[in-house]
Amino acid sequence: MFTKTYGYDAVIRLLGTENNIATTGHFTSRLRTELATSWVDTGKTAEDTFTLLKLDKTAYKIFTAPPMHKGTTNPALDLYVAYVRQFNEHAKKTKKKIGLLDMFSKTYGDNGVAKMVEMGVRVPTTQKVSSNLRRQLLRKWEINEQSPEDVFKLLKLDEAGNDLFATPQISKTNSIGTGKISIWCCYEY
Structure with a gap:
């Protein structure tokens, strides 16, 4: 109405x-x-x-x-x-x-969702949804039997080259548990 x-x-x-x-x-x-x-x-x-x-x-x-x-x-x-x-x-x-992840992943791809999660976990009002997306993303990779190397490339962390540890994903200003590198580190296949 x-x-x-x-x-x-x-x-x-x-x-x-x-x-x-x-x-x-x-x-x-x-x-x-x-x-x-x-x-x-x-x-x-x-x-x-x-x-x-x-x-x-x-x-x-x-x-x-x-x-x-x-x-x-x-x-x-x-x-x-x-x-x-x-x-x-x-x-x-x-x-x-x-799953909540389904349309986000279909529209933005796993790398795009990872970026959203990276941003969303920093905002108190979106932490819960972002954490849910993160869990679903990790579960999806596990179900699809993607190797850690595949996930590393999917997240485009391989493109950082020698600057991997200088990237914003793992800078000192980010807390542990945020960023694409932490998503990759959490992935245990």
Whole structure:
């Protein structure tokens, strides 16, 4: 109903106000869940939803754009996470679940996702989603039996040459656990 009246962009902006206005928190949380559920019920695919939310166009801004309000993540990202959760809840019957990583990897590639994770783990409001993407990425490589050498190349760490340890991925300003090099180091095949 809200989307028909105000459009998706306005509803997504409304969802971004959740953490700052106590009176709207319950409402926006419910609206997010109901909207995601309606997309699942009407047969919207993950690709449809990803595109509708413009996550296919925003790239790294998903994890780096300053939130509209302190403490709020990207509302489109939150809505996509809710969609994936609802899709998988409904998929228990069909056993055709999707992962949060699926559309990100399809759109941006594993190297692109690794860059997003690298940025996202530094931002408190996106740490949880970024960590989830990181776990799914590592699991994907393990399932596909990719060697550490393959992952090293996939992350383009081989292109750093002699400057590998001077790259921003592992500079002293980054904490342990961030950066592509730490993703590679966590990968144990």
